[in-house]
Amino acid sequence: MMTRLLRAEFTKLFTTKLWLWLLLGAIGMTGLFVGLTIGLADSAGNPSPPLNTPEGQRNLFGVAGATSALAIVLGIIAMTGEFRHETVTPTFLATPRRGLVVTAKVIAYAIVGVGFGAVGILAELALALPWLAAKGVAVSLTGNGIPRTLIGVLLGLAVNTVLGVGIGALIRNQVAAIVGTLVYFFVIESLISALPTIRDYYKFFPGGASSGLANTYQPNVEFLAGWQSGLLLISYGVAFAALGTALTIRRDVT
Amino acid sequence: MSGQIVVSGLTKMFGPVRAVHNLSFTVAPGTVTGFLGPNGAGKTTTLRCLLGLVTPTAGTATIGGLRYVDLPQPSSTVGAVLEASSFHPARSARNHLRVICTVNGYPASRADAVLDQVGLLTVADRKVRGYSTGMRQRLGLAAALLGDPGVLVLDEPANGLDPEGIAWLRAFLRRLAADGRTVLISSHVLSEVEQTVDDIVIIDKGALVRQGNLGDLASQQGSTVVVRTPDPDRLVSALGRYDHRPGIRRRDGAVMVDGLQPAEIGHLAFLEGIELHELTTERSDLEDIFFALTGEGADR
Ligand SMILES: Nc1ncnc2c1ncn2[C@@H]1O[C@H](COP(=O)(O)OP(=O)(O)OP(=O)(O)O)[C@@H](O)[C@H]1O
Ligand SMILES: [Mg+2]
Numbered sequence: 001m002m003t004r005l006l007r008a009e010f011t012k013l014f015t016t017k018l019w020l021w022l023l024l025g026a027i028g029m030t031g032l033f034v035g036l037t038i039g040l041a042d043s044a045g046n047p048s049p050p051l052n053t054p055e056g057q058r059n060l061f062g063v064a065g066a067t068s069a070l071a072i073v074l075g076i077i078a079m080t081g082e083f084r085h086e087t088v089t090p091t092f093l094a095t096p097r098r099g100l101v102v103t104a105k106v107i108a109y110a111i112v113g114v115g116f117g118a119v120g121i122l123a124e125l126a127l128a129l130p131w132l133a134a135k136g137v138a139v140s141l142t143g144n145g146i147p148r149t150l151i152g153v154l155l156g157l158a159v160n161t162v163l164g165v166g167i168g169a170l171i172r173n174q175v176a177a178i179v180g181t182l183v184y185f186f187v188i189e190s191l192i193s194a195l196p197t198i199r200d201y202y203k204f205f206p207g208g209a210s211s212g213l214a215n216t217y218q219p220n221v222e223f224l225a226g227w228q229s230g231l232l233l234i235s236y237g238v239a240f241a242a243l244g245t246a247l248t249i250r251r252d253v254t
Numbered sequence: 255m256s257g258q259i260v261v262s263g264l265t266k267m268f269g270p271v272r273a274v275h276n277l278s279f280t281v282a283p284g285t286v287t288g289f290l291g292p293n294g295a296g297k298t299t300t301l302r303c304l305l306g307l308v309t310p311t312a313g314t315a316t317i318g319g320l321r322y323v324d325l326p327q328p329s330s331t332v333g334a335v336l337e338a339s340s341f342h343p344a345r346s347a348r349n350h351l352r353v354i355c356t357v358n359g360y361p362a363s364r365a366d367a368v369l370d371q372v373g374l375l376t377v378a379d380r381k382v383r384g385y386s387t388g389m390r391q392r393l394g395l396a397a398a399l400l401g402d403p404g405v406l407v408l409d410e411p412a413n414g415l416d417p418e419g420i421a422w423l424r425a426f427l428r429r430l431a432a433d434g435r436t437v438l439i440s441s442h443v444l445s446e447v448e449q450t451v452d453d454i455v456i457i458d459k460g461a462l463v464r465q466g467n468l469g470d471l472a473s474q475q476g477s478t479v480v481v482r483t484p485d486p487d488r489l490v491s492a493l494g495r496y497d498h499r500p501g502i503r504r505r506d507g508a509v510m511v512d513g514l515q516p517a518e519i520g521h522l523a524f525l526e527g528i529e530l531h532e533l534t535t536e537r538s539d540l541e542d543i544f545f546a547l548t549g550e551g552a553d554r
Pocket of ligand 1: 268272291293294295296297
């Protein structure tokens with residue numbers, strides 16, 4: 001039963017072009033961040049740690065995690081699209097046990113999030129490794145905590161995509177859900193991470209937990225340990241998904 | 255009874271709006287039943303309750319004794335086409351059906367089989383965005399047929415169809431019923447379904463008005479007497495005092511009376527001293543019955 005529901009979710013995803021656009025967006029965004037990180041590394045006054053330090057390299061290879069906003073949007077569109085186009089009606093007619101439907105979506109999009117992250121990581125490696133070699137910076141992908149950063153990126157994107165599915169189940173209006181979420185991440189969380197005193201709590205917010213998970217560096221901001229960030233982020237994902245599921249089960253589809 | 259639909263004491267409130275009110279009716283297996291009522295009568299809400307999409311405030315709606323959510327294989331038991339066109343605009347018809355095939359474990363070839371059945375096979379790979387209303391209705395029907403269900407629930411399937419499409423739909427539904435399927439089909443226009451249905455269930459303002467065999471209802475309802483008089487108000491008030499409480503409507507200055515014979519009306523007018531200019535019998539067509547029963551167009 002669950003296998004069929006998962007396969008159906010993948011069929012839904014791959015029979016429209018959305019995934020392609022978001023993936024291209026993620027590759028472009030990752031490329032841009034890699035370019036900025038390496039390109040500006042030697043400029044004066046750059047507060048980021050230099051590229052030949054472990055921190056610098058973790059930061060560089062953690063940039064694929066910066067596409068988490070796109071991952072959330074992907075999750076939101078996956079869920080709200082069902083309401084927007086009313087495909088939720090055939091979906092629930094085929095599977096009237098709605099809890100199963102939302103659970104399948106959550107699992108499917110966790111997998112999609114990992115795939116999303118994997119492509120981002122491949123893109124950043126393809127760009128960064130030759131570039132660093134040309135600059136004479138030695139990199140070891142197995143050292144300097146980089147494996148943990150990469151796993152953190154994958155896990156972070158998986159959880160963020162699930163978070164998007166949960167948000168979409170709670171706020172069924174697609175535009176409202178996307179705009180609200182982007183405003184939250186780019187305005188509210190940016191403010192939280194920038195304001196003195198308040199920024200000490202940034203580590204407890206979803207964005208801060210994502211950064212902590214990838215073990216990246218941000219000046220003046222402290223993150224929780226990787227495993228704590230991971231657990232916290234997963235808790236956010238599970239909480240939103242559970243809340244979204246509960247509401248989706250109860251709400252009328254008219 | 256495998257295909258019997260039973261709606262029992264069904265009530266649905268949307269906040270303060272009472273969409274369905276203590277509604278009970280049954281649909282016998284192997285029949286085509288028209289589910290009729292004016293706009294806003296609660297047809298869609300009732301069907302959505304039956305299909306587990308809307309949770310009733312009170313009462314139940316079951317198919318073969320089970321609520322839709324409890325059906326072991328819902329798509330192979332009940333096929334539904336609901337009013338809303340529920341397709342992703344950027345997905346092709348074939349892929350839309352494939353998603354449903356995947357969920358239910360049907361072979362992908364079923365998608366092509368039903369597309370062929372509804373005449374959409376040649377356009378199967380076009381995005382639904384470019385489909386006309388009639389094509390969407392057909393696609394909805396195709397989706398309902400995927401699991402080869404014994405029960406079909408259709409909400410206003412003729413909406414947006416041209417006369418040719420309606421004729422096609424009528425023949426199509428007749429074929430499905432001839433296979434022994436139970437078909438429940440809603441409409442707000444009786445004439446749309448009167449050639450297709452065996453039984454009708456009429457609701458108004460969320461409540462049952464009448465259920466029964468279409469032929470029986472038509473003969474019960476009998477004929478209408480058209481009366482013309484210079485003093486219609488007095489005639490109406492006289493008829494209102496009559497023991498049998500006949501159905502009275504006005505149309506184009508005439509008084510239309512249901513449930514009385516011309517002789518009875520003539521006698522009454524004679525006793526009251528009302529001058530009559532016309533006293534004729536008109537076999538009431540089904541649309542009139544529908545109006546009479548749902549109170550639309552009645553002189554109230
Ligand atoms: N989601 C909703 N929220 C609030 N009220 C609703 C909702 N859905 C339906 N209603 C109300 O319930 C009543 C019945 O609506 P319903 O759609 O069931 O009627 P209908 O018989 O299908 O009408 P139509 O012939 O126009 O399709 C109407 O008064 C409608 O406004
Ligand atoms: Mg309706």
